[in-house]
Amino acid sequence: MTESENRDYNEFIKGIWRDNPVFVQVLGMCPMLAVTNSAINAIAMGGATLFVLVGSSFLVAAFKKLIPKQVRISCFIIIIATFVTVADYTLLALVPGVHKELGAFIPLIVANCMILGRQEAFASKNTVRLSVMDALGMSTGFVIALFTLGAVREILGAGSLFGISLFGAAWEPWVIMILPPGGFLTLGLILLVFNWMTHRKQMFMEKVAEAQRSGS
């Protein structure tokens, strides 16, 4: 693996695990909680966000020298809004049912702070290639997070996944899971697990470092 490939890989992989936009940075909470009541909604929302993030990261990185520093945020927003409009109409044309369920949350992708955050923190300072890798990684992490939440909530709340019944008619749905409290509860428990794993890893690394110090 060459040096630059390695860098690409790092920028991609960090968004999925180490800097996961939802579980670690806790960004993009509004779509995260609002549209994850079923797996299909979560995937559609994640796909739209992926398209918007990759597209706008590409444009912002390409035009970074032309965008004046003083008005950069509004420029980013205009670029993001363009892609959101494209995503909005595409979903409306391809999957009108899902588009109807997602409703106002598709236009609201503009306000997703994860997307603006990537432009400000990464795309406006890096090359096009790295920015696209970063955007791909971040949005893949976002899709994984949305899907995890959507799947847990749909399985418990409706006994199905992607609309396919898993346990038959006897399953008693956990109504709370498809209501807003279910989103908060599930997200909170997932964050708990994530923090616990991070903490354990930290303790492990500290132990290793100590062993090395005393060994040498």
Added chain:
Amino acid sequence: MKQRDPELLLQHAPFLRQGMTTPTAMGDVLIALTPATLAGLWYFGISAVLVIGASIAGAVLTEISFSGTERRGESLLDGSGLLTGLLLGLTLPPGLPMWMAFLGGVIALGLGKVIWGGLGNNLFNPALVGRAFLLATFPIAMTTWTTPDEAFWTFRATNFDIPFTYTEIDGLTAATPLGLMKFDQQATPLSNLFMGSTSGSLGETSGLLLILGGIYLYFRRDLDWRIPVSILLTVLVFSAILGLFDSERFPAPLFSVFSGGLLLGAIYMATDPVTSPTTPVGTWIFGIGIGLLIVLIRVFGGMPEGVMYAILLMNAATPLIDRFTQPRVFGHLRGDND
């Protein structure tokens, strides 16, 4: 190993010790709840044992599995998990599947207590957190009330539902007194409410035994009398005022006090020392707030019963109440506490 008598005992303050510890306080509440629990057994038979047992099992197992190894013995001995499970069980309908009661116990301890850092750190009453979760999750199962007048050994089929399933009840069901009042404008005789021969949650039906337990707790000094008294007075006064406007539509004051989970909630749940205010003025505000909310939810809300939400809402307000009712520090001017 034989211990030698110390020749000189060195010890710092406090020197006077009171017998009250967490385990004794919890034990007192358990004793006080015994008559009401037995009444639940009497009226609902073996179902009461199954439902309460499942919720206690869920609560205690959760507490054990989430406590650190060094605290495991201690947290079990103080009996708070057992009490939470029992209180939750007493608020459940008799026909509830055992797995739901178990899940309620797990949620009550897990989300209501352990996650906050254990006993003394929780903002909301754990038993009510469990019940609120169950009511939002299984609305049908939680509002299907079987009648109390079947034989002791009547096995209600829904109790034995396989986990994660629920069958429609095929035994006798009846609306609770509050449901009858709200939806059919039909009052239940006070004597039935007092003795407990009405349908309802396992432990809430017998007003007399709940009050007896409360009196025991008061004399054991485990209970801040201001909270139940202020709740009951507020409900009485507010219902009486409403009755002046339209005595047909609004329930009578005494009916309001003895129906539903009001006594159970006012005496055993609102008085939870962890989630109620500590200052005397604060406890009055807390109780009056609960009383007002109960009547408002019952009379103007969509549900027949509102004790649970009233207590949970005032639990949330407790830190604020405590903050605004701090007494004047001796030697300072009012508002000069810092």
